Amino acid sequence: MRPESRSMRESILAAAVQLFAQYGYHAAPLRDIARIAGIQAASIYHHYPSKQALLVEIMETHMLRLNASLEHILKENDDPLQRLHAAIANHIRLHTTYKEEFFIIDTEMRALEDEHRPYILSLRDKYEALLQELLQDGMEREIFRRSDVKIASYAIIAMCTEVATWFRPNGRLSVQQVNTIYRQFITEGLLLPPGVAAPMPDETAHLL
């Protein structure tokens, strides 16, 4: 691909991210995306066959990146707690760096057409499976408490994803501080440890 084409594709993608995040996929006309990218509406089809192709490329790019980074963490670390800390930090880093892209992933799954939807959903399933592998291994090695692996993975993903909606780059806390607070919340919970507060009975034991 010629350099000027690559750069035009990037401009079109950036304009699509901006408008999909601001107005939603269905409310963002292709001609407005073209205008912001600085290209004639008719010429946009030389780069992308449809608005749907833009949505798929945005989602695919960032979900593949998320999955690859978590796979890397699992390969590079063996200790369950180190893996969990790295996974939390990685999820928060990507979701605060690519806020709009992940907001689109979060809200526009229903806008995917035909075979694109099962494909993108399979990437999300893959990420959940990787995190579940991490948690399962930590439970089997008795670092993590035995609990419902799927629900724990959903809870961690939900809270770390949400950081993108309220995090401000020049706000009260740095990404690193948010990481540290989340890490403690996820590993130790809200209650003061036994000895200070009375220990809780294991109320979920009968569910397992």
Added chain:
Amino acid sequence: MRPESRSMRESILAAAVQLFAQYGYHAAPLRDIARIAGIQAASIYHHYPSKQALLVEIMETHMLRLNASLEHILKENDDPLQRLHAAIANHIRLHTTYKEEFFIIDTEMRALEDEHRPYILSLRDKYEALLQELLQDGMEREIFRRSDVKIASYAIIAMCTEVATWFRPNGRLSVQQVNTIYRQFITEGLLLPPGVAAPMPDETAHLL
């Protein structure tokens, strides 16, 4: 209001919820809402002045209900842990009962026009403030570990809200089982307690 009018308003609202959740606010035409509600497109204006009025009513109704139920919990209970358990159960119950309505609240905030947006945001702020009051009180009374109250509230809201996206009424777990698992995760975290696993240093202490 005559009974038949009230029932028509309810039919219109139900149709709006269905289409906003399925296609998004901007992609759901008022004429389709009218058709599903069984009314002429022109007649819908006798009940609601605009599509925007439907969105505001959906959001307002369910956010007021959420806030009132949490206020009731704070008034009826004094023990921080009982309050927290009740707040988690209440949030999950409402979000699994009104899945589509809360999905709309989660994804269509940007579609609110004029003064509606700050009004609906103020209801969300109110809910966060109530949960923060609960957490702050629990920290001051040394039931909960001292941590960042705002971030803890965001994390709890995010993970309990997400239940609506994956919960299936006839799935593997009941609402009560999900409650119990969430309650343990939020209060005790993933790590096995000290004595089994080594205790973690309090890494967030310097942030407070």
